[in-house]
Amino acid sequence: MKRLLGACLFLGLSTLSSYAQVAPFDMSPERPAEPAPAEKPAAPFSPLPGQQAPAAPAPAPKLAPAPIRADGQWRRYIVPQDSLSFSGENGDKTWAVFITADQAAAPATLTLAYQSSLVVAPEWSTMTVSINNARIISEPVQSPEGRKTLTAKIPAGVLKEGLNTFRINTSLRHRTDCTVQSTYELWTEVDPSKTYLSFTGDNPRRLKKLDDIRAIGVDGTGRTAFNIVVPAIDRTQATAPMLHTAQGLAILANMPNQTVTVSSTLPAEQSPGSLTVLLGTDEELQSLAPWAGDSRTAPGVAFVDDPATGSSILRFRGADWQSVTNAVAGFVDPLKRDLSVPRTFISTQTWRSPDVPLFISSSRVKLSELGVDTKNFTGRRLRTEFAIGVPSDFYANEYGKATILLDAAYSEDVLPGSQINIYVNDNIAATLPITTSGGEILRHFPISFTMRHFRPGVNLITIEAALTTKTDSICAPGSNASSTTRFALFDSSEFVIPSFARIGTLPNLAGLSGTSFPYNRSGKPLPVVMNNAGEKSLSAAATLLARMAVAAGRPMEVDPRATANSAMNSNALFIGAIPQIESSVLTQTGISENTRTIWSAVKGNVEPAPEENTQSDFNEWRERLSGRGWRGQISSFDDWLNRTFNISLASLMTSDESDAPYTPEPAATLLVAQRPNPNGDGVWTVATSATDDNLIEGVRALTRQDHWPELQGHISIYKAGTDEMQMVPVGNYTFVQSQPLSFSNMRLVIANWLSGNILWFSLILVVLASLLGIATSRMLANLGRRI
Structure with missing residues (x-):
């Protein structure tokens, strides 16, 4: 009896002890029965065709689904970038997340993890998270020693089908300091990999209609991936539909960091923020995945569910490749904006609203x-x-x-x-x-x-x-x-x-990154030259074209069968490792032929060592030796001109060395160059690297939201070792008429040109003054009195 009473007493004390523990912040009205288990990698599922593979074709690879926890919850990451930080005393970030009808109807929970600086005063600092103007989290900021996780249940009716506005607002105050300088010590960082929506049930992760492509979202690093699987990838007629599909997917999803992978086999897993796309004829799809190509009467483009994992896969099918091309056109054509319709906005609300x-x-x-x-x-x-x-x-x-x-x-x-x-x-x-x-x-x-x-x-x-x-x-x-x-x-x-x-001015890589100029203004198919392109080159081309389509606000027709000779008098895009780029193309775009020799020893699987910051060292020595010697005097004079008149000695030069053939450093991962075509009536753009591995790595980095606006000048270089962009400014450029000729516009064009060419402006001013003086002298000679 004493043993029984002792056991009961021990059990009661252990229960009270568990209640006495400090629980993490939870906005939900009631605590779940037991805490959610730690996140674990998704377990592999059985082969895609089913439990038993058919005798004829080989079984498809295992496809792991998006992460579903043991409690039946499916996570969807919501931060569209790899880092989200708030600095200073006030911070505000707003963006939109597309929610499907099933997701809006399902019970949902918001989880957010963050960390703050040590000097933030928690009693005076707050973080507020709202969805569609409904406050979900409002919490004192107090997490200097590590990430803190906040969890809140989203009330029913807050999430709507379609775009939902997410907003994070921070108000931070310093513990001890009251100066303006001290505000630079205040920061709060949100962890994208630990910030997500959790949905209960299996339906929220399924995509049912084409508009649901916008709900693909991102992974834990803010990236969106499209895996286009083309069983007949070597077929010439498959390339154009594949590139058009990549553009349509990118425009419809409209996420800031999108990549495209082209392959002939199914990916090994279905990761968050990704979509697998099947593209091929019924016969080709039947050999790859029998469940995806078994219906000859199904629509040309539709979502199908993988029977093994339940993941939604987008399928483009047809009896032959002409039917497949028509199915792709039916998907892409509604996204095209007529060139005569002016563009009034740039769609950014999925990362900036x-x-x-x-x-x-x-x-x-x-x-x-x-x-x-x-x-x-x-x-x-x-x-x-x-x-x-x-x-x-x-x-x-x-x-x-x-x-x-x-x-x-x-x-x-x-x-x-x-x-x-x-x-x-x-x-x-x-x-x-x-x-x-x-x-x-x-x-x-x-x-x-x-x-x-x-x-x-x-x-x-x-x-x-x-x-x-x-x-x-x-x-x-x-x-x-x-x-x-x-x-x-x-x-x-x-x-x-x-x-x-x-x-318009050409070359102009800034115009390409901004609105895909000049390719966005052409109604003709864009020649895309890829010599002996493999899966990596095709993936790089699809990723770059997808980014250009988003910048242009419309998909572009492409001609992947074009060659350098056929594109002599048109705009063209050349993509490939440098062994696949013709020498005439390198010369025409201002790339030195010595680039082949410099890059010949570069291995695609060797990451360049981080470079020393030569420029900062140079600037330091320039500061120390400023004013010494005649070079120092010239440098000081140049700085004085820049401070006083906002001009430099470079603006007084009549020639520019930047037009000389460019030779990249061995550490350069990707090089993008632009110059007029041989006939001078279009522009050629080249994206090249030492190897195919460097090409796909460089293009994926270039098309990230943080690097894409840095594409400028007539040559831009990306270095993976330091994750930085460099550019060679435009020297000589040509004007391209983009608007109907008018006096008011030409007056503004001339004013801007003269403002940027001080030497020519001065010469013209001197010539006009001289002519005025000569004319005045002759007039006075004829009108004056003779003695």
């Missing part, structure tokens, strides 16, 4: 329409940003100025010496110092800034207010917790862009 308006002429828009809310700020450094787009033929970077009509107010506590800064693509563009005390209301106060840093496509503009106050100079304990508003930015502020010159 709202979509970015595309300004093709003078415009004036309120910041509220660009996603900026009214902000009442109590801290020291406020940052808010918005994005605008300009077309590929934007030509006002030398003289044009945009304006922000600022509606704002600052309190009497703000001291003179505070300032409002404007950044364009992370480059300082304008500074407005606050020179008066006592507070002030700014009503449509104009802040003009140069458009020098504008580039085709999306441009990020940041407004920053750096405030110093009397209270901060004292920095009394608890002053960081003050709720008194110091600065207010109103969403009635406006962004104004004036009329700007529009004319």
